[in-house]
Amino acid sequence: MTMPFMRPPKKNPILRTRVPTLPPWTRSRVALGLTAAAAVGRFELQSCDDCGTVQYPPRESCHQCLSIALRWSPESGEGQLLSETRLHHSNDLFFRERLPWRLGLVQLASGPTLMVHLHGDVPAAPCAVRVGARLDRAGQAVLIAFPAEETPHMADDPQLREMTCDPRHRKVLVTDGKTAVGQALVRALAKAGADLVWVGEAEPWKKSPGLDALSDLPCVTRVPLDLTDERSVLQLAGELGGKVDILVNNAEVHRPFGISARRGTEAARAEMDVNYFGLLRLAQGFGPAMRARGADGQAGATAWVNLLSVYALSNFPPHGTYSASKAAALSAAQCLRAEMRAGGIRVVNVFPGPIDDEWNQTLPPPKLSAEGVASAIVRALRDGVEDVFPGDVAQEWFERWRESPKTLERELAQGGT
Amino acid sequence: MSRRDYHGIVVTTPVTVPYVRYSTHGPHRFLAQALDSLLQGSGLAKEAIDGLTVSSFSLAPDTAVGMTQHLGVSPRWLDHIPMGGASGVVALRRAARAVQSGDADVVACLAGDTNRVDSFRLMLGSFSQFAQDATYPYGSGGPNAMFAFITAHYMREFGATREDFGKLCVAQRANALRFPHAMFRKPLTLDEYLGARVIADPIHLFDCVMPCAGADAFLVMTEDRARAAGIPYARVLGAIERHNAFADDPIMFRGGWLLDRDDLYAQTGVGPDAMDFVQTYDDYPVIVMIQLEDLGFCEKGEAAAFVRRHTFTHDGSFPSNTSGGQLSAGQAGASGGFLGMVEAIRQLTGAAGERAVTDARFGLVSGFGMVTYDRCLCTGAVVLGAA
Ligand SMILES: [Zn+2]
Numbered sequence: 001m002t003m004p005f006m007r008p009p010k011k012n013p014i015l016r017t018r019v020p021t022l023p024p025w026t027r028s029r030v031a032l033g034l035t036a037a038a039a040v041g042r043f044e045l046q047s048c049d050d051c052g053t054v055q056y057p058p059r060e061s062c063h064q065c066l067s068i069a070l071r072w073s074p075e076s077g078e079g080q081l082l083s084e085t086r087l088h089h090s091n092d093l094f095f096r097e098r099l100p101w102r103l104g105l106v107q108l109a110s111g112p113t114l115m116v117h118l119h120g121d122v123p124a125a126p127c128a129v130r131v132g133a134r135l136d137r138a139g140q141a142v143l144i145a146f147p148a149e150e151t152p153h154m155a156d157d158p159q160l161r162e163m164t165c166d167p168r169h170r171k172v173l174v175t176d177g178k179t180a181v182g183q184a185l186v187r188a189l190a191k192a193g194a195d196l197v198w199v200g201e202a203e204p205w206k207k208s209p210g211l212d213a214l215s216d217l218p219c220v221t222r223v224p225l226d227l228t229d230e231r232s233v234l235q236l237a238g239e240l241g242g243k244v245d246i247l248v249n250n251a252e253v254h255r256p257f258g259i260s261a262r263r264g265t266e267a268a269r270a271e272m273d274v275n276y277f278g279l280l281r282l283a284q285g286f287g288p289a290m291r292a293r294g295a296d297g298q299a300g301a302t303a304w305v306n307l308l309s310v311y312a313l314s315n316f317p318p319h320g321t322y323s324a325s326k327a328a329a330l331s332a333a334q335c336l337r338a339e340m341r342a343g344g345i346r347v348v349n350v351f352p353g354p355i356d357d358e359w360n361q362t363l364p365p366p367k368l369s370a371e372g373v374a375s376a377i378v379r380a381l382r383d384g385v386e387d388v389f390p391g392d393v394a395q396e397w398f399e400r401w402r403e404s405p406k407t408l409e410r411e412l413a414q415g416g417t
Numbered sequence: 418m419s420r421r422d423y424h425g426i427v428v429t430t431p432v433t434v435p436y437v438r439y440s441t442h443g444p445h446r447f448l449a450q451a452l453d454s455l456l457q458g459s460g461l462a463k464e465a466i467d468g469l470t471v472s473s474f475s476l477a478p479d480t481a482v483g484m485t486q487h488l489g490v491s492p493r494w495l496d497h498i499p500m501g502g503a504s505g506v507v508a509l510r511r512a513a514r515a516v517q518s519g520d521a522d523v524v525a526c527l528a529g530d531t532n533r534v535d536s537f538r539l540m541l542g543s544f545s546q547f548a549q550d551a552t553y554p555y556g557s558g559g560p561n562a563m564f565a566f567i568t569a570h571y572m573r574e575f576g577a578t579r580e581d582f583g584k585l586c587v588a589q590r591a592n593a594l595r596f597p598h599a600m601f602r603k604p605l606t607l608d609e610y611l612g613a614r615v616i617a618d619p620i621h622l623f624d625c626v627m628p629c630a631g632a633d634a635f636l637v638m639t640e641d642r643a644r645a646a647g648i649p650y651a652r653v654l655g656a657i658e659r660h661n662a663f664a665d666d667p668i669m670f671r672g673g674w675l676l677d678r679d680d681l682y683a684q685t686g687v688g689p690d691a692m693d694f695v696q697t698y699d700d701y702p703v704i705v706m707i708q709l710e711d712l713g714f715c716e717k718g719e720a721a722a723f724v725r726r727h728t729f730t731h732d733g734s735f736p737s738n739t740s741g742g743q744l745s746a747g748q749a750g751a752s753g754g755f756l757g758m759v760e761a762i763r764q765l766t767g768a769a770g771e772r773a774v775t776d777a778r779f780g781l782v783s784g785f786g787m788v789t790y791d792r793c794l795c796t797g798a799v800v801l802g803a804a
Contacts, residue, residue: 024542024549024553024554024557027549027550027554028546028549028550031546031550031551057546057790063664082570082667083566083567083573083668085562085565085566085569085617085618085619085620086615087556087558087562087565087616088616088617088618089558089616089617090557090558091537091538091557091559092538092553094557095556095557101556103555104566105563105566105668113668113791114551115562115563115566115790115791117556125570125573138554140554142555
């Protein structure tokens with residue numbers, strides 16, 4: 001039975017902070033298919049178009065019929081635990097620091113045998129299990145076997161926690177508390193058990209009733225933060241930089257314009273200044289300290305969340321400049337992800353479809369509620385997912401984009417449908 | 418179809434370059450010492466060696482090709498045999514056919530590896546694409562984790578106990594005390610075996626081999642040539658190999674020997690009962706049990722009972738791994754696949770000293786190598802006979 005994860009003792013400031021180490025990162029190119037699926041929360045294995053064989057480890061051809069028509073296909077993960085071990089010795093620093101470590105050998109109902117990390121609640125072999133793919137601290141996909149039925153505190157398994165970014169007993173910075181999404185996020189994080197939520201507030205002299213209402217939550221602290229102002233960012237980073245475990249950058253400027261209908265670049269600049277340069281300023285202020293704290297105790301720094309937009313994938317002309325700023329932010333976030341990897345910090349990119357706010361007023365439903373975005377972000381942190389597409393519109397755009405970016409571009413040029 | 422026999426082919430001149438725990442030298446040095454020992458032991462000139470096989474993990478980026486220039490030899494026949502624990506059996510098979518067909522007259526079969534302080538760890542992650550993608554990221558325990566699965570499953574399925582594995586390890590240690598090159602020269606008791614620290618449950622310390630540096634080698638030639646040169650020899654009576662057998666078994670509990678053992682004993686002309694000793698591949702004791710079953714010494718699942726019936730010491734019943742096996746002699750990389758072969762040649766040529774099996778006429782050597790993912794892929798076995 002998993003023990004519930006309790007608040008870790010206060011850190012002794014005299015003790016040295018453990019330097020982050022990562023599990024082995026190298027994979028063959030063909031094996032990265034597993035990572036590509038796990039990054040969006042899916043478990044997929046290679047299956048053969050010609051003979052239907054499901055195979056693992058990934059190969060360049062079907063080991064049964066030699067076809068090269070292999071497709072990454074959804075896998076239920078149902079299987080049988082054949083054998084297990086508990087490692088008390090490892091040749092790798094990351095695991096040495098975390099021994100003992102439970103491993104299993106599972107045969108999937110679909111055929112292949114998998115070596116897996118083994119959740120602590122899985123009973124002794126042989127037994128039924130459910131295998132899932134997760135990103136490990138290095139950001140690469142690994143397989144983990146769960147008990148066939150849910151168990152209490154399942155998310156608190158210490159091995160699973162090395163693959164997820166659960167907000168419980170962590171300290172979170174939400175960069176903008178003045179938006180509906182920001183306020184929903186603070187509530188969702190408090191409910192998820194965050195110890196402390198700092199809520200950024202630009203221009204604090206301007207009243208924000210929604211933000212005032214959050215003040216009843218005991219874990220909430222309002223902090224001045226203006227992403228357009230480098231000094232403001234650096235000042236807050238100086239105060240909180242060494243404490244933030246999860247940073248959620250939800251600040252954004254959104255003006256519903258295309259490019260040629262208006263004169264001047266002022267609105268576009270305002271979008272870029274927050275949506276793109278704001279991310280850069282934050283990354284320079286908070287990135288290094290978070291990266292250094294990636295292995296700081298049981299609830300150290302773990303994730304950086306960027307609220308992007310599904311328009312970052314392909315420009316939606318009625319929101320043309322906003323789309324462009326989000327595309328720039330996506331590109332910067334990919335760079336940030338590569339840079340944060342050394343600390344084992346997961347960069348989570350959130351790509352919502354239209355949110356039901358004033359800037360999307362003219363768009364028809366379905367639109368996402370602020371609460372919907374917030375709960376998708378908390379879920380992504382708990383599941384350790386890297387790219388999140390909350391809502392039906394975002395899901396559909398994502399599928400269309402995966403299928404053919406050019407087709408989607410033409411469809412969006414015609415109004416999106 | 419009956420496979421062609423190895424009539425008229427012999428193995429000679431078993432040599433061991435003494436193992437050391439660590440070395441800063443390259444594997445080339447150990448391989449060169451092995452060849453030098455072969456020449457000294459056989460009295461042959463370097464020029465007489467016209468065939469060469471090389472097995473080594475740490476030789477990369479070199480292969481057998483580069484070794485010819487390192488060694489200053491110009492063989493008319495060359496093979497690189499990267500098959501780990503099956504290297505000895507496979508090298509012998511390749512060399513025997515080369516000599517039998519006339520492609521070479523005298524083949525030197527070399528295996529050796531160095532062991533730098535960090536080299537085992539560095540090798541694990543790059544051992545195979547499957548290891549890199551599908552086992553190394555899972556705890557980086559090396560083959561220990563996979564053999565822990567296989568051992569735990571075997572124990573559950575067939576009722577073998579840690580005491581059974583311990584009995585094999587203790588017997589092999591007793592044999593090693595009479596092998597001057599063994600790394601472990603202290604007796605091992607069953608209590609010490611059982612009380613050793615756990616590595617990957619149910620694998621404990623004395624179930625694991627100790628990586629070290631060293632080399633082993635032997636020569637393959639015709640019986641006529643050996644006799645003419647006055648070189649003591651053992652006859653090659655039969656030999657098999659098999660790769661990636663039983664690929665559909667979800668977890669390993671049997672090996673390729675099972676598919677080919679009838680061929681082996683048919684070539685040999687005698688069955689398993691005639692063997693005076695057996696050298697199994699012992700990277701973990703469970704694998705010894707699987708070999709005892711698959712090579713026909715007992716039925717599947719009955720190796721534990723078989724172990725309880727025998728002593729496995731060189732002077733007892735069912736002499737096995739008479740130089741201590743890798744568990745006591747150490748594992749010098751690919752040399753581990755040669756250890757049983759050179760020991761068998763010693764036993765059959767009267768060179769086994771105080772661990773000699775009395776009146777040994779037939780001996781079996783088994784090989785098992787290369788865990789690229791969830792099982793060893795290469796299996797093989799050879800039966801040798803005294804001259
Ligand atoms: Zn196929």
